[in-house]
Amino acid sequence: MNPAExxxxxxxxxxxxxxxxxxxxxHVDALYVSPDGETLAxxxxxxxxxxxxxxxxxIWESRFDKISCLRFSPDNxxxxxxxxxxxxxxxxxxxxxxxxxxxxxxxxxxxxxxxxIVAAVYQGRYLAVSDGVPWSDGFFSLSHLTVSPDGRxxAxxxxxxxxxxxxxxxxxxxxxTAAVNGRPWDMNFLNVWEMRFSPDGRRLAAxxxxxxxxxxxxxxxxxxxVHFASVWRPRFHPADGSVTAPVRxxxxxxxxxxxxxxxxxxxxxxxxxxxxxxxxxxxxxxxPKFGVWTVAxxxxxxxxxxxxxxxxxxxxxxxxxxxxVGKTDGRWHxxxxxxPWDGDYDMVWPPVFSPDSRHVxxxxxxxxxxTIVVDGRxxxxxxxxxxxPVFSPDSxxxxxxGMDDVNGIYTRRVVxxxxxxx
Amino acid sequence: xxxPPAKARxxxxxxxxxxxxxxxxxxxxxxxxxxxLKTEGGARLKVYMETCAxxxxxxxxxxxxxxxxxxxxxxxxxxxxxxxxxxLRKKGAVSPGFIKTACEIAFTECNLxxxxxxxxxxxxxxxxxxxxxxxxxxxxxxxxxxxxxTAHSHAATLNQMWVKEDEWIDTLHWQEDEAREExxxxxxxxxxxxxxxxxxxxxxxxxxxxxxxxxxxVIMHVAGMNWTMPATPGWDNSDMCMYTGDFExxxxxxxxxxxxxxxxxxxxxxxxxxxxxxxSVHDVGNRFLGWKTEPLPVVHAIQFYxxxxxxxxxxxxxxxDQPVTLHDPxxxxxxxxxxxxxxxxxxxxxxxxxEMHPNREHNYCCNAGGGVINCGPPFTKKRVTSxxxxxxxxxAVKAKGANIIIAPCHNCHGGLEDIIKHYDLGMExxxxxxxxxxxxxxx
Numbered sequence: 001m002n003p004a005e006x007x008x009x010x011x012x013x014x015x016x017x018x019x020x021x022x023x024x025x026x027h028v029d030a031l032y033v034s035p036d037g038e039t040l041a042x043x044x045x046x047x048x049x050x051x052x053x054x055x056x057x058x059i060w061e062s063r064f065d066k067i068s069c070l071r072f073s074p075d076n077x078x079x080x081x082x083x084x085x086x087x088x089x090x091x092x093x094x095x096x097x098x099x100x101x102x103x104x105x106x107x108x109x110x111x112x113x114x115x116x117i118v119a120a121v122y123q124g125r126y127l128a129v130s131d132g133v134p135w136s137d138g139f140f141s142l143s144h145l146t147v148s149p150d151g152r153x154x155a156x157x158x159x160x161x162x163x164x165x166x167x168x169x170x171x172x173x174x175x176x177t178a179a180v181n182g183r184p185w186d187m188n189f190l191n192v193w194e195m196r197f198s199p200d201g202r203r204l205a206a207x208x209x210x211x212x213x214x215x216x217x218x219x220x221x222x223x224x225x226v227h228f229a230s231v232w233r234p235r236f237h238p239a240d241g242s243v244t245a246p247v248r249x250x251x252x253x254x255x256x257x258x259x260x261x262x263x264x265x266x267x268x269x270x271x272x273x274x275x276x277x278x279x280x281x282x283x284x285x286x287x288p289k290f291g292v293w294t295v296a297x298x299x300x301x302x303x304x305x306x307x308x309x310x311x312x313x314x315x316x317x318x319x320x321x322x323x324x325v326g327k328t329d330g331r332w333h334x335x336x337x338x339x340p341w342d343g344d345y346d347m348v349w350p351p352v353f354s355p356d357s358r359h360v361x362x363x364x365x366x367x368x369x370x371t372i373v374v375d376g377r378x379x380x381x382x383x384x385x386x387x388x389p390v391f392s393p394d395s396x397x398x399x400x401x402g403m404d405d406v407n408g409i410y411t412r413r414v415v416x417x418x419x420x421x422x
Numbered sequence: 423x424x425x426p427p428a429k430a431r432x433x434x435x436x437x438x439x440x441x442x443x444x445x446x447x448x449x450x451x452x453x454x455x456x457x458x459l460k461t462e463g464g465a466r467l468k469v470y471m472e473t474c475a476x477x478x479x480x481x482x483x484x485x486x487x488x489x490x491x492x493x494x495x496x497x498x499x500x501x502x503x504x505x506x507x508x509x510l511r512k513k514g515a516v517s518p519g520f521i522k523t524a525c526e527i528a529f530t531e532c533n534l535x536x537x538x539x540x541x542x543x544x545x546x547x548x549x550x551x552x553x554x555x556x557x558x559x560x561x562x563x564x565x566x567x568x569x570x571x572t573a574h575s576h577a578a579t580l581n582q583m584w585v586k587e588d589e590w591i592d593t594l595h596w597q598e599d600e601a602r603e604e605x606x607x608x609x610x611x612x613x614x615x616x617x618x619x620x621x622x623x624x625x626x627x628x629x630x631x632x633x634x635x636x637x638x639x640v641i642m643h644v645a646g647m648n649w650t651m652p653a654t655p656g657w658d659n660s661d662m663c664m665y666t667g668d669f670e671x672x673x674x675x676x677x678x679x680x681x682x683x684x685x686x687x688x689x690x691x692x693x694x695x696x697x698x699x700x701x702s703v704h705d706v707g708n709r710f711l712g713w714k715t716e717p718l719p720v721v722h723a724i725q726f727y728x729x730x731x732x733x734x735x736x737x738x739x740x741x742x743d744q745p746v747t748l749h750d751p752x753x754x755x756x757x758x759x760x761x762x763x764x765x766x767x768x769x770x771x772x773x774x775x776x777e778m779h780p781n782r783e784h785n786y787c788c789n790a791g792g793g794v795i796n797c798g799p800p801f802t803k804k805r806v807t808s809x810x811x812x813x814x815x816x817x818a819v820k821a822k823g824a825n826i827i828i829a830p831c832h833n834c835h836g837g838l839e840d841i842i843k844h845y846d847l848g849m850e851x852x853x854x855x856x857x858x859x860x861x862x863x864x865x
Contacts, residue, residue: 027607030614066595068612069653103588121588141586143579143655159578166567168438191577193674209577209861212668230670248670251461268713269676279769291714310716311684318632327717347616347687365616 006036006399008392012413016040016056019408025054033387034076036382038402041078043067053080054403060094068105074113081107081118090118090132091266095152097132104129110151119145127182128154135182140175144194148201152221155180155204178206178221185221192218198236205234217245217259224259226319231256232271238279245269246284255282256297265299268292274412276319283322285310295324295338302338312350316357323351323360332375334362341376349388356395359417372400374417381413429493431523432436436800438567439525446518446562454561455514459636467554471510472544474499480538480548483718485786489810496808498538498548498697501527505555525564528555530801531808534614534792535752542781543706549792553667560667568798572662575625577671580678581658582625591653597636605864608643610635613686614650617826620688622658622679622830624696631832634694637859641727644864645735649692656682659693661702665793670712676707683718690719692726695853697753697831698791705757722754724830728763729852731770731776738771739863744855747824749838750763750785751831759783764830771861778819788829790837805837806844813845820849827851 007013021028034041041055050063053070055078066083072266073079080091087100090107101120108117124136126144137160137201146155160392161175172335174188178195194205207220214227217234234245246254248328252266255273286296293310294302306326314323323336331344334351362373363386370386372379381403390399392414400413448804459467481487481497490496505524509516513666516524542548554600559565575584585593591612598610611617627634643817646686651657656678663671680703683691693700704720721729730736748768754760761782768775782788789809792802816838817828828850829835835851842849 027609029609030611068591068595104594105591106589123486126586126588141578143587165584166571168567168570168574169441171578176578198545212563213670215670230673288713290709290712293712307714309684309713311681331717349687349691355832 003036003390006355007038008414010397010400010416012411014409014411016410017020017408018042018330018403021057022408028054029070031403031410032070032077032078033401033410034071035073035074035390036076036375036388038389039072039076039078039397040410041070041072043070043080044087051076051082052225053091060091062094062096065089065177069107071107071109073109073116073385074111077113079107079109079116081105084263087109088120090129090379092116097232098341099129099132099134101129101134106145108145108147108154110147111149112151115147115151117145117147117151119143119156126155126158130154135179137182139179139184143177144404146191146195146197146204149199150201152214153181153196153197153201153204155195156274157195157206157281160184160186162190169254172212174210177221178204178218178397179206185218187221187223188220189218189223196233198235198241199238203236203241205236205245207231209247213391217243219243221371224256226256226259228256228333235273236277238277240279244273245338246273253286255284261396263299265301267296270296271312274313277314277317278319281313281319283313285313285324293326295322295335297322302335304335304338306333307417312348314351314353314360316353317355318357321353321357321360325350325362332364334364334376336360341373343376343378344374352391354387354398355393358395359398361389361391361392370402372398374398379415424590425766429491429495431495432525432804434530434800434804436526436566436659436797438565438570439471439522442523442525442559442564443518443522443589444624445566446521448742448763451516451518451562451853452514455509455516455558455746456729456828458558458561459510459514460702466550467506467682467707468482471502471507473544474502474546475544475720476503477543480541480546480571482787483541485533485537485811486808489808490813496531498532498542500601502533502548502551504607505676506551509555509558512634513709514688519562520828521559521562524555524560524658525566527561529566530797530804532792532793533752533787533789535787536756537752537787540756542660549714553665556665556696557667557669559605561855564799565666566797566802569662569666569793572796573666573668573671576661576663578673580675582660585628585630585658585798587627587655588659592630593650594635594653597639601636601639605640605643608639610639610753611650612653616687617648618689619647619649619681620686620690620696621660621692622657622683623694623705624699625658626660627694634853634855637855638694640859640864641730641736641855641862644862647735650684651687654682659699659703661689662697662793664702664706665698665796672702672707672853673710676703677711679703680711680713680717683733686785688718690721691716692721693723695723695832695855697751697757698793698833701753701757702847717755722758722760723762723854724764724767727767727858731767736858736862738861740861742772742826742857742861744826745776746772746777746852747776747819748781749778749784749788749827749829749834752785752787752791752833753828754831755785764854767858768828774823776822776824778815778824778857780815781844786815787814788831788834788837788841790833790840791831794835795836805841809841810835810845812838813841813847816841816847816849817845822849828854828857854855
């Protein structure tokens, strides 16, 4: 994914007329747009009652019995999970992987988009497949597929021991562990949940449960020496290799680092913590009181709170700003640095920072219409359907992807930020 | 009059209880219980235990008591006294044998149905007290085998039935294929971001009752709903961990469920016809996580079907022509007051409706709820014999002409099926979705 190579000329470009597709095909599924906005794609049903993918009006040559998932990779390729005669594989821009499987699911990409990774079943065994290459060994089951930022490492929670129905003792002895690139950790646990790779992809941290009551974090297979009443997903420090995770102590939540309590503050809830890029600060979604939600930076909660939820936490590239989506009394809001934007919406998508950290944009929905709000000001365009915005590398423009009218004409607009008007 | 000798409590062998108790000693029990009492036994426990006047008014509310010759052992206050009452009196210094009995009482002789709460002059929530006992049993590792296995499934797969990720998606494909035979343009939209509705179901639907997903897809399609189902864990709204006392897992399950809805940017969660799952999502699990209410609106199938008929999104082609009755499920009626909405749907879709008595919030529990049916075959006989009062209630409504029981709850179906079979009642059970699917105009 290199936005510098995209077309950043200001102006509007009509890319595709999905309305016409509906006249051609018996069925057109949900529409997807590439990150650069240059391609509109959908799963379509062809005249022979089979399925294919239509990209900007051009249909892939292959036909399939089923297509279970279509997404764009970060490098703008349409990728789908497809089935012919009961066997499944991956099709990228219409090109099929050589191997087929009993089933594939859980489509993942590396951050740059070069690697495509799925979970698969082959001859009754569960494994991961990266760019068409399966793990050499399979497992009794597989879940929580996790990909390193560069896509070179793939991890999953795997079951290494068969488990008979109702066998409580076997389960409590530990049947699950994490496997990295097909190699399981040495130690089994009752459970392993959501994992995360280090930024360089060489280490893996996971939530584990070693008895019915003891939760902790395991890093590269080694659990922390201390246990907690519960834990949430861990995260590596961007630079020093330490691992932090929300942990529950005496009925309240705080942050622990490498097995030791790190924050002195306690919360009714604390999750989804993130580091600033330099690792000097941590922001997290917290509930300082029951039913009261906000963001805390380094343990200090904002004064602004929401009474229903906070989600989609985002930190600016320079690490100085924090944004989130919040919901109060049934209405959705965007808040940046502890201050709410004026509008309230039926739904808000994750806020996006400009590369220079000065601007924030979010896709919002109100009364069935979509628009993009930048720094609290809605664009003058409204759409029947819209996709999430992208700032230009120089932060001077924003790419707006939307379907203007009920006819289904999809347009790509590049708007200079000074041109934005209410 | 001579008081009849008290009947001994019959013993039912259960591997989970037996093996769990074998690991206990008096010394190992007390610190665990004292820790729970100290950290989790707050004002609510104290108020309830100190307020109960042992008046016995709760007894007549309990189907276990009524079905066991009004034996006081089975009265709500009696069960409290035999379990948490004794634990408090002895300050946690109880024996392994005591825990064994307390476990069986809390897990198989109380459905947490809260009928007794309505009869208590002080509104004491016996379900809370029995759950407190189950929490102690969980922490001591003494839980009936089948429901503990279900809790293991929840932990390993985030669903109730050991359904693997691929099996879930494959089942949705299969149901979509089947439904497209009937309605060619129908889709079960997977992972549709921005859909208005996240339709969530319980684990047994893909495992045993996949036709309910088919029927729901037809209803969604006919009503023109903008809906989706996830292709990831988090699809299952059920929660037996809430009933085993593993509240940490309950929190994990509900986090996955709500965060799946948030990830998909859906505006509300519509749930299938399940009672306990509604309790977990709408009332219990959300609060364990710190949400005061639901972070996103949670709509039970009863509310949803009501909306669809009220808003004329569905129209009836021909009403169901056999007389029907309604079993009001505890968790959506006493728990959420949906009884009149259920009757609205029945009047829209059925020619003749016959009330069973008692009904609405006074209805008797099916004796499956509260995780009791999930304790499995070792307790099936006990479960059906401890609900003869339900059998009598059904017999009476059958005598009035109703052979079809509508029960908008999965556990109620299981419980009522066993009662019908054991007492040879010859009645049939349906979900509201069965009736709606059968009666609506589909084109």
